[in-house]
Amino acid sequence: MSNVTIKHLNASDANFSQQLKDLLAWDESDDLDIQQRVLAILADVRSNGDAAVINYTNRFDHRAIADASELELPKATLQAAWENLPAEQAHALQTAADRVRTYAEHQKIASWQYEEADGTVLGQKITPLDSVGLYVPGGKAAYPSSVLMNAIPAKVAGVGELIMVVPTPNGETNELVLAAAYIAGVDRAFSIGGAQAVAALAYGTATIPAVAKIVGPGNIYVATAKKLVFGQVGIDMIAGPSEILVICDGKTNPDWIAMDLFSQAEHDENAQAILISDDGDFLAAVEQSIHTLLPTMERADIIRASLSTRGALIKVDNLDVATDVANVIAPEHLELSVADPEALCAKIRHAGAIFMGRYTAEALGDYCAGPNHVLPTSSTARFSSPLGVYDFQKRTSLINCSAAGADSLGKIASVLARGESLTAHARSAEYRIK
């Protein structure tokens, strides 16, 4: 017996909206104690540079670093990790990297400009970020796929220097992570982690260069540090627990769907896996598959905890209702395991990524389909996007007025500036009126 009890909801119930709200509730309240500890680390690294970084690294990662030069993982180490990889893994990693790169190339934004009748030129110029820091967690959450997903879009954007930090507790490196860094084009790598690594990337030390933006996942200390250095540098999103929402018309193999739910649930106890169907018998069949398959899973305990506390099977009257529910959830991952996924997809307004059709397992997107696996969680797909090349590019507005343009625009600006009592603005514009 699998010992898992998963919630059953019905979208026709009068109080379904509230039930759904309760199911989705996820409050990552800011822990003031953690914030204070992180602030102290940031201030220390900002003031004391390498010495502070070495101190925290020795203490938290059980290292015995004596000199700052030991912090860097030489390029040769990354290359050796790649060259020593078993052929099957090397092939898989290279294929994934190539596909991620091909998709990313489609995301590049380009400069444009247009000229008006009076000769005034308006435009938008695109430039890559000069440098980016990529945080890679150590230990159990060290995922080479995550290195590819964060590093490749940055390099496609044209980022000049991509600096990876990865903690190596007790000096142990993850060879797959180093190999992924090598083929993704990471320029330099340092064996540091935690808030001290974020601080080093934000402020720079004698050894570690300051960057313009820091991306990549991390624990609560890393996430807090990223929030606190935001402004000094750019950051990517702060990720919540992973989520999958599967909408199925009842015609996909229930074992497949159960395993798709497991594939998010296995990430962590707070991960959320939800299945919606208009077919009650199918929901029962998937539940049966869950019971049957769970005992065979290596991460059965995590999956059980996730499904029991945050999972749900939702019955809807028809699949249109399913898309309404999906738009409320705004899921990170949405599987449309139905006969006509295009029709449903057209009704989805909010989702990080949509996996269309019975063959598109969400796991393919995690590794090698091409689109990024760094996606908005916790309903933030209502207002944000997957990580992409555009996160490593920025825009500059261009205005080049002809004499005639400055004359006509100057008159308009003068009226509006005086309406706002900003006389210097007005007079600056008026100087250019003929």
Place this chain on the structure above:
Amino acid sequence: MSNVTIKHLNASDANFSQQLKDLLAWDESDDLDIQQRVLAILADVRSNGDAAVINYTNRFDHRAIADASELELPKATLQAAWENLPAEQAHALQTAADRVRTYAEHQKIASWQYEEADGTVLGQKITPLDSVGLYVPGGKAAYPSSVLMNAIPAKVAGVGELIMVVPTPNGETNELVLAAAYIAGVDRAFSIGGAQAVAALAYGTATIPAVAKIVGPGNIYVATAKKLVFGQVGIDMIAGPSEILVICDGKTNPDWIAMDLFSQAEHDENAQAILISDDGDFLAAVEQSIHTLLPTMERADIIRASLSTRGALIKVDNLDVATDVANVIAPEHLELSVADPEALCAKIRHAGAIFMGRYTAEALGDYCAGPNHVLPTSSTARFSSPLGVYDFQKRTSLINCSAAGADSLGKIASVLARGESLTAHARSAEYRIK
């Protein structure tokens, strides 16, 4: 005598880098006391809705609101403000709105997809945000131009509902702001402000709808509230003091350049206006213009304070050095008041907006040139962009695997997932292998 003393720097000085760093230093340290007060307001509005909003509004804005229905500014009030505007202001506002809209149309991002040889389809779907909240400050910082700049890109993106909040201390409305809201297409408006308005937009009340993203400038309470609700909703950038950097070859009228510097300095005492030139005599001439013109300015005290504490005249050996300095500053506004602005522009990597040529006063961009006047400040142009249509659109990745695609990708995903010890991921992919 104008009583202004402006710093002189020379880029050839040995310690110029440090001098420049000191000049740019701007530490908006988070005030924990303000944070606590804002947190209390957010929690109160989240729990008590309209009642809390009314309470704070009556207290802070000296209102006597008895019923939540009084919070809304009816559409007819906005329309009346527009219809009662003097013709010259109405024409200027309409012209500016039209130009901002035309430029914004160029920024729209579009969905795309491509099909691979085995029938797998990958793509990116673009959707607008459902709803956006626009914060507009009351009192002296109430700028109708700011309403246009924030509202129009949202409507061009296709945002369904655009909700403006604007405090009306003592019940006094700003007719230009209401008129701008009307022609910019604001859907609903509420006469509330401060942290309580941000909370209402983030969490929703019985009267005020929750939105997906909140944009627009505000005081420290508003900025703090926006930071704290980020995650629940999206937010735009947090703006620092306004800045202008002018690079001039010495051939522009010194009075023009002095007034361009004034036009940012008049915003606030912390605004920053810097001039760089390779012509020492020209720097002296502009300084003389500053002395001569300052006493004639309505906001002379603010300009004097700004130029004295944060302004600078920087001598460089040649204009290439000027672009190097500009890339360190990463200014919000950059004027290239030179004979060949295109040549210099090509060397600029970081700036919010570039104003090219002697006729392009920065003030034209503030009101009516077309590009947005909401721009990255405090060197954040190193990693961020002007506000634009793209801030009101979001991306969803699309993956639709053919049976053949699921087979070949499944094999890759299986190897990588097993390398990460994520067996459910692997098995989910393996089910789809033929």
